[in-house]
Amino acid sequence: MSKAMIRQREVLKTIDRFLGGALVWLFRPPKSISDQESLSMIRTILVIRPGGMGDALLLIPLLQAIHRRFPSATIEVLAERRNTEIFGLTPNLVSKVLCYDRIGDFLRVLGRRYDVVIDTEQWYRLSAVAARLIRAERRIGFATNERRRLFNIPVAYDQGRYEAENFLALLGGLTGELFSLDPDRPFLTVRTVPRGNPLSEQSGRAPITVLIAPGAGYPEKQWGPEKFRQLAEWLVENGYSAGLIGGPADIHLAGDITKGLPVQNFAGRTPLRETARLIATAALVIGGDSVALHLAAAFGTPSIALFGPTPPSQWAPPGKGHRTLYHPPPCSPCSRFGHIPPCPYDVDCLKRVTVEEVFAAVREILPVPILKPSGQ
Template structure:
């Protein structure tokens, strides 16, 4: 059995979409260790095929040479092969400095020396499905057909529910944030209106940076008579958030990392897309439903501007999201 290191992406959604790659590697006899930043490490602890998760103590931005050198020395000689998921130079430095014989990744950002098995990047302007992008690192065919899968220990799930006084299937989860920017966020007033029309409590999940947004939704929903709104933004670990999503009746979200988490747990969900495209990063689940006005023939005038992939709407109206009414999402739920 070969010992393999997987250098994980830094975003939750991307981490979820590497799961089919890891499943393929484990199935062919590789023992998997994942090196991940602390905020995505819980995703890999929900993948049974991962034997070990090492948390990389790095922050966003900067090469952080000293810390990476120290980590490389710690890992020296441990692995036969490394799969580098991110496209940056710094992500490929650790397996190179650690002396890992085979180092697999995509070309780009001066990685000619640090990688010795390099895949060609997709042509400029083309955005392939991300699961296929990561799974191609395995060197195997048929990667476009894979769907991510996450699993949680039942005791972990039960503890998270007990801590919030919730019952499995007895609440909805809303994930109203999107780290990329406001052009991916369904309006707060729409989330609030939807919450007020549901027959079960709503749990709001998000990071501390999304607390103001979640607080606004909670206040508006309660003013409209919602049956119960539990704002947990910035108050849960990612491990707890995973458990709450896995046990929910259903989830409503934007195109975000937590959207991919729900899909990997096969939690019923409605995903609202605006500036981004479900052709590139869809929720890969038979229980997922997507609303995207760009491909809605009944919506007029057509959204010729979508997908723009911008952080903020270049035209200032965010019509792609504003015009998705809460009643439409309610009907799908």
């Protein structure tokens, strides 16, 4: 994420705190719902998802659970334009993705009536205000601040729980049932993944593929180009075919890491769907708290997660195939509801993760550089 986007995000948070906080109190709380029998009549469900791509990706298990629980219902998503590609990874799950940063889409949502609106935003008040403006009998959302008064089904939010599980709890609030995620069962497949591995084919070799994801939404979540460069060198020296992935904001960072190395650099060169294919067919993904790690969890690709200011219990891939490297000082994790405060210790928490322990984790997961079967 660019510095301009980070500044924009902080401005939006300030607007939400003052404007959103005031608007919340202008609405009367919606009437309570006690008739669980009418759940069988639910036919239209709107899911609101502001925020980053990682959050949108971890929302997919909730959408899948809604589809299983209400197979006859139409599911629509109201999200940011940048997240439409995420929902494109699950065709036929969502009937329509509408963008609230397109005025026409937002007005269309306001003109409709839904049986259920689920606001998956964790903190922002303006999202809850939008949910209150939309005509619906049932409004569900997290009770993290005064936004709770705009929902007739407020749900507790647990910052110590994996985020996909928090999202599933919203559906539990609606039905009174318990929904859980199997951490060892992938929740995404890419059936159009080409046979063989693109990185192996381009390098002319057939060792296992390790993907490095050096970028992250905040600079404080990035391990640093020097350490990633050392990692890339070590992988090459030890016979692992390495590739590097990332978005347009990671192009210069990726260039510094891969310069002069036989490492495939895909940063800024592949759309999300192609990046997803690479991750789905890779044997290992290494990176900080980013959408790449969430994609690894989604596809069941083993990962090494490098954590510092954000809580691994909430954001690191769960399951047996994943390793999290995290050495928190007393002040970590400091991230709260997507906000990382200025660090007076130069992000020492993440710098405590050494290249040597990453090497050891690679050896543990991939003792020898062999190719992952293409059908997985």
